[in-house]
Amino acid sequence: xxxxxxxxxxxxxxxxxxxxxxxxxxxxxxxxxxxxxxxxxxxxxxxxxxxxxxxxxxxxxxxxxxxxxxxxxxxxxxxxxxxxxxxxxxxxxxxxxxxxxxxxxxxxxxxxxxxxxxxxxxxxxxxxxxxxxxxxxxxxxxxxxxxxxxxxx
Amino acid sequence: xxxxxxxxxxxxxxxxxxxxxxxxxxxxxxxxxxxxxxxxxxxxxxxxxxxxxxxxxxxxxxxxxxxxxxxxxxxxxxxxxxx
Numbered sequence: 001x002x003x004x005x006x007x008x009x010x011x012x013x014x015x016x017x018x019x020x021x022x023x024x025x026x027x028x029x030x031x032x033x034x035x036x037x038x039x040x041x042x043x044x045x046x047x048x049x050x051x052x053x054x055x056x057x058x059x060x061x062x063x064x065x066x067x068x069x070x071x072x073x074x075x076x077x078x079x080x081x082x083x084x085x086x087x088x089x090x091x092x093x094x095x096x097x098x099x100x101x102x103x104x105x106x107x108x109x110x111x112x113x114x115x116x117x118x119x120x121x122x123x124x125x126x127x128x129x130x131x132x133x134x135x136x137x138x139x140x141x142x143x144x145x146x147x148x149x150x151x152x153x
Numbered sequence: 154x155x156x157x158x159x160x161x162x163x164x165x166x167x168x169x170x171x172x173x174x175x176x177x178x179x180x181x182x183x184x185x186x187x188x189x190x191x192x193x194x195x196x197x198x199x200x201x202x203x204x205x206x207x208x209x210x211x212x213x214x215x216x217x218x219x220x221x222x223x224x225x226x227x228x229x230x231x232x233x234x235x236x
Contacts, residue, residue: 037160037175101180103169108180131162131173 008066008073008122020090021064021083025072028065028083032076036099040132043082043097046089048137053093058112058119061088061095081110084119085134088112094136095119100128155226157195158236163188172234181232190225194235200226 013021031039053061062084066073072080085097095112102109109128112119160175163183170188172181183191186207193203204222208215229235 035176035178036173040175101164101171101173103164103166103171106171106180106182129164129166131164132175 007070010067010073011063013064013067017064018068021061021068021087024061024065024083024087024090025069025079027086028072028079031082032078036132039082040134043085043134044137046086047094047134050089050092050094050136052136053088053095053114055114055117055119057091057093058084058088058095058114061085061091062112062120078110081112084112097134098130099132100125100130102127103129155194155200156236157191158234161234163191163195174233176233179232181234186221187225190222191229191234194226 031042034042062080065080065083065087069079069083072083081097085095088095095114097110098113098118099108099110101107104127107128109123109125111121111125118125158174158176162173162175164171164173165188170183170185172183172191173179174181189207190203193206198206200222204219207218207222211218226235
Protein backbone atom coordinates (compact mmCIF):
# COMPACT_ATOMS: atom_id res chain seq x y z
CA UNK A 1 0.00 0.00 0.00
CA UNK A 2 1.77 3.11 -1.17
CA UNK A 3 0.35 5.74 1.11
CA UNK A 4 1.87 8.37 3.35
CA UNK A 5 3.43 6.77 6.40
CA UNK A 6 1.82 8.59 9.26
CA UNK A 7 0.33 7.16 12.39
CA UNK A 8 -3.30 8.03 12.87
CA UNK A 9 -4.29 9.86 16.05
CA UNK A 10 -5.02 7.19 18.64
CA UNK A 11 -7.25 7.50 21.65
CA UNK A 12 -6.50 5.19 24.56
CA UNK A 13 -9.24 2.64 25.01
CA UNK A 14 -10.05 1.57 28.54
CA UNK A 15 -8.88 -2.01 29.16
CA UNK A 16 -12.34 -3.48 29.43
CA UNK A 17 -13.19 -2.20 25.96
CA UNK A 18 -10.14 -3.68 24.25
CA UNK A 19 -10.92 -7.39 23.82
CA UNK A 20 -13.32 -7.08 20.86
CA UNK A 21 -11.18 -4.64 18.85
CA UNK A 22 -8.14 -6.85 19.51
CA UNK A 23 -10.03 -9.90 18.34
CA UNK A 24 -11.04 -8.04 15.18
CA UNK A 25 -7.41 -7.07 14.56
CA UNK A 26 -6.17 -10.64 14.97
CA UNK A 27 -8.89 -11.95 12.65
CA UNK A 28 -8.14 -9.27 10.07
CA UNK A 29 -4.43 -10.09 10.11
CA UNK A 30 -5.27 -13.68 9.20
CA UNK A 31 -7.69 -12.57 6.50
CA UNK A 32 -5.11 -10.33 4.80
CA UNK A 33 -3.31 -13.53 3.78
CA UNK A 34 -6.24 -14.55 1.61
CA UNK A 35 -6.62 -13.70 -2.04
CA UNK A 36 -8.93 -10.76 -2.71
CA UNK A 37 -11.48 -13.21 -4.06
CA UNK A 38 -11.48 -15.37 -0.93
CA UNK A 39 -11.44 -12.30 1.31
CA UNK A 40 -14.46 -10.90 -0.49
CA UNK A 41 -16.36 -14.14 0.09
CA UNK A 42 -15.47 -14.30 3.79
CA UNK A 43 -16.48 -10.69 4.36
CA UNK A 44 -19.69 -11.16 2.43
CA UNK A 45 -20.58 -14.15 4.63
CA UNK A 46 -19.67 -12.23 7.76
CA UNK A 47 -21.94 -9.36 6.77
CA UNK A 48 -25.04 -11.55 6.62
CA UNK A 49 -27.64 -10.75 9.24
CA UNK A 50 -26.16 -7.38 10.16
CA UNK A 51 -28.04 -4.11 10.05
CA UNK A 52 -26.56 -1.28 7.97
CA UNK A 53 -23.94 0.59 10.01
CA UNK A 54 -24.44 4.25 10.75
CA UNK A 55 -21.54 6.59 10.13
CA UNK A 56 -21.03 6.88 13.90
CA UNK A 57 -20.93 3.10 14.40
CA UNK A 58 -18.46 2.64 11.57
CA UNK A 59 -16.27 5.48 12.81
CA UNK A 60 -16.29 4.09 16.36
CA UNK A 61 -15.25 0.66 15.05
CA UNK A 62 -12.43 2.17 13.01
CA UNK A 63 -11.19 4.34 15.90
CA UNK A 64 -11.26 1.41 18.33
CA UNK A 65 -9.26 -0.75 15.93
CA UNK A 66 -6.70 2.01 15.40
CA UNK A 67 -6.38 2.53 19.16
CA UNK A 68 -5.44 -1.10 19.88
CA UNK A 69 -3.21 -1.75 16.87
CA UNK A 70 -0.13 0.19 15.90
CA UNK A 71 -0.14 -1.53 12.53
CA UNK A 72 -3.75 -0.58 11.84
CA UNK A 73 -2.92 2.97 12.86
CA UNK A 74 -0.08 2.99 10.36
CA UNK A 75 0.08 2.11 6.69
CA UNK A 76 -1.78 -1.21 6.95
CA UNK A 77 -5.02 0.00 5.43
CA UNK A 78 -6.11 -3.50 4.46
CA UNK A 79 -5.76 -4.77 8.01
CA UNK A 80 -7.39 -1.63 9.41
CA UNK A 81 -10.38 -1.67 7.06
CA UNK A 82 -11.06 -5.38 7.53
CA UNK A 83 -10.73 -5.12 11.31
CA UNK A 84 -13.05 -2.10 11.41
CA UNK A 85 -15.68 -3.92 9.35
CA UNK A 86 -15.41 -7.04 11.51
CA UNK A 87 -15.62 -5.05 14.73
CA UNK A 88 -18.72 -3.24 13.50
CA UNK A 89 -20.13 -6.67 12.63
CA UNK A 90 -19.41 -8.03 16.12
CA UNK A 91 -21.48 -5.12 17.36
CA UNK A 92 -24.29 -5.95 14.96
CA UNK A 93 -23.83 -3.64 11.97
CA UNK A 94 -22.00 -3.65 8.65
CA UNK A 95 -20.43 -0.73 6.76
CA UNK A 96 -19.40 -1.24 3.13
CA UNK A 97 -15.87 -2.59 2.83
CA UNK A 98 -14.15 -1.10 -0.20
CA UNK A 99 -10.96 -1.79 -2.11
CA UNK A 100 -9.90 0.82 -4.62
CA UNK A 101 -7.07 1.72 -6.90
CA UNK A 102 -5.62 4.99 -8.13
CA UNK A 103 -3.99 4.78 -11.55
CA UNK A 104 -1.83 7.90 -11.84
CA UNK A 105 0.23 7.35 -9.75
CA UNK A 106 -0.56 3.74 -9.02
CA UNK A 107 -1.76 3.11 -5.47
CA UNK A 108 -4.06 0.58 -3.89
CA UNK A 109 -6.11 1.39 -0.81
CA UNK A 110 -8.86 -0.15 1.31
CA UNK A 111 -11.37 1.59 3.53
CA UNK A 112 -14.90 1.40 4.93
CA UNK A 113 -17.86 3.46 3.78
CA UNK A 114 -21.35 4.31 4.89
CA UNK A 115 -23.86 5.52 2.30
CA UNK A 116 -21.07 6.13 -0.19
CA UNK A 117 -19.03 8.26 2.20
CA UNK A 118 -15.59 7.04 3.34
CA UNK A 119 -15.38 6.73 7.12
CA UNK A 120 -12.50 8.24 9.09
CA UNK A 121 -10.19 8.72 6.11
CA UNK A 122 -8.01 11.80 6.33
CA UNK A 123 -6.96 11.40 2.71
CA UNK A 124 -9.08 12.55 -0.20
CA UNK A 125 -10.08 9.46 -2.13
CA UNK A 126 -11.22 11.21 -5.31
CA UNK A 127 -8.43 9.57 -7.30
CA UNK A 128 -9.45 6.07 -6.25
CA UNK A 129 -11.70 3.84 -8.31
CA UNK A 130 -13.45 1.07 -6.44
CA UNK A 131 -12.67 -2.41 -7.68
CA UNK A 132 -14.21 -4.47 -4.86
CA UNK A 133 -17.12 -3.49 -2.65
CA UNK A 134 -18.56 -5.79 0.00
CA UNK A 135 -21.97 -4.51 1.02
CA UNK A 136 -24.28 -6.35 3.37
CA UNK A 137 -25.23 -9.79 2.18
CA UNK A 138 -28.96 -9.83 1.59
CA UNK A 139 -30.47 -11.81 4.37
CA UNK A 140 -32.84 -11.38 7.17
CA UNK A 141 -31.64 -9.28 10.01
CA UNK A 142 -31.84 -11.35 13.11
CA UNK A 143 -34.66 -10.23 15.28
CA UNK A 144 -33.69 -8.50 18.49
CA UNK A 145 -35.10 -11.28 20.58
CA UNK A 146 -32.87 -13.85 18.97
CA UNK A 147 -29.90 -11.56 19.29
CA UNK A 148 -30.42 -11.43 23.00
CA UNK A 149 -30.36 -15.20 23.27
CA UNK A 150 -27.75 -16.23 20.78
CA UNK A 151 -24.15 -15.26 20.75
CA UNK A 152 -22.29 -14.86 17.52
CA UNK A 153 -18.94 -16.57 17.40
CA UNK B 154 -13.37 -19.35 -27.46
CA UNK B 155 -11.39 -16.73 -25.52
CA UNK B 156 -12.86 -16.17 -22.10
CA UNK B 157 -11.82 -13.50 -19.62
CA UNK B 158 -11.35 -14.93 -16.13
CA UNK B 159 -14.37 -14.09 -13.96
CA UNK B 160 -11.91 -13.03 -11.24
CA UNK B 161 -10.34 -10.24 -13.27
CA UNK B 162 -11.53 -6.66 -12.76
CA UNK B 163 -10.64 -3.84 -15.14
CA UNK B 164 -10.23 -0.32 -13.74
CA UNK B 165 -9.73 2.35 -16.38
CA UNK B 166 -9.59 6.09 -16.77
CA UNK B 167 -9.04 8.27 -19.83
CA UNK B 168 -5.32 7.61 -19.91
CA UNK B 169 -4.52 4.52 -17.84
CA UNK B 170 -5.86 1.13 -16.89
CA UNK B 171 -5.04 -1.78 -14.60
CA UNK B 172 -6.39 -5.28 -14.20
CA UNK B 173 -6.76 -6.87 -10.78
CA UNK B 174 -6.74 -10.65 -10.63
CA UNK B 175 -8.74 -11.35 -7.50
CA UNK B 176 -7.55 -14.96 -7.45
CA UNK B 177 -3.88 -14.07 -7.09
CA UNK B 178 -4.13 -10.48 -5.86
CA UNK B 179 -1.89 -9.36 -8.72
CA UNK B 180 -2.31 -6.02 -10.50
CA UNK B 181 -1.38 -5.76 -14.18
CA UNK B 182 -0.80 -2.49 -15.98
CA UNK B 183 -2.44 -2.56 -19.37
CA UNK B 184 -1.85 -0.10 -22.22
CA UNK B 185 -4.62 1.44 -24.38
CA UNK B 186 -4.43 -1.26 -27.02
CA UNK B 187 -4.45 -3.94 -24.32
CA UNK B 188 -7.51 -2.30 -22.80
CA UNK B 189 -9.30 -2.23 -26.15
CA UNK B 190 -8.55 -5.92 -26.75
CA UNK B 191 -9.56 -6.84 -23.19
CA UNK B 192 -12.89 -5.06 -23.56
CA UNK B 193 -13.66 -6.65 -26.91
CA UNK B 194 -12.86 -10.13 -25.58
CA UNK B 195 -14.94 -9.42 -22.48
CA UNK B 196 -17.82 -8.56 -24.81
CA UNK B 197 -17.46 -12.01 -26.39
CA UNK B 198 -15.66 -11.07 -29.62
CA UNK B 199 -13.31 -13.57 -31.28
CA UNK B 200 -9.62 -12.97 -31.99
CA UNK B 201 -10.38 -12.45 -35.70
CA UNK B 202 -13.08 -9.92 -34.90
CA UNK B 203 -10.69 -8.06 -32.60
CA UNK B 204 -8.05 -7.96 -35.35
CA UNK B 205 -10.44 -6.64 -38.00
CA UNK B 206 -11.91 -4.06 -35.62
CA UNK B 207 -8.46 -2.74 -34.66
CA UNK B 208 -7.29 -2.78 -38.30
CA UNK B 209 -10.32 -0.71 -39.28
CA UNK B 210 -9.53 1.76 -36.48
CA UNK B 211 -5.81 1.98 -37.29
CA UNK B 212 -5.37 1.27 -41.02
CA UNK B 213 -1.76 2.48 -41.00
CA UNK B 214 -0.79 -0.26 -38.55
CA UNK B 215 -2.95 -2.99 -40.11
CA UNK B 216 0.02 -5.21 -41.03
CA UNK B 217 1.32 -5.31 -37.43
CA UNK B 218 -2.02 -5.81 -35.74
CA UNK B 219 -2.57 -9.59 -36.17
CA UNK B 220 0.85 -10.37 -34.65
CA UNK B 221 0.43 -7.84 -31.84
CA UNK B 222 -3.01 -9.17 -30.92
CA UNK B 223 -1.74 -12.77 -30.95
CA UNK B 224 1.17 -11.80 -28.68
CA UNK B 225 -1.12 -9.92 -26.31
CA UNK B 226 -3.57 -12.81 -26.12
CA UNK B 227 -0.69 -15.18 -25.39
CA UNK B 228 0.49 -12.89 -22.57
CA UNK B 229 -3.04 -12.68 -21.16
CA UNK B 230 -3.28 -16.47 -21.21
CA UNK B 231 -0.02 -16.87 -19.34
CA UNK B 232 -1.08 -14.24 -16.81
CA UNK B 233 -4.33 -16.21 -16.37
CA UNK B 234 -6.34 -13.17 -17.39
CA UNK B 235 -7.77 -15.40 -20.10
CA UNK B 236 -8.97 -18.85 -19.04
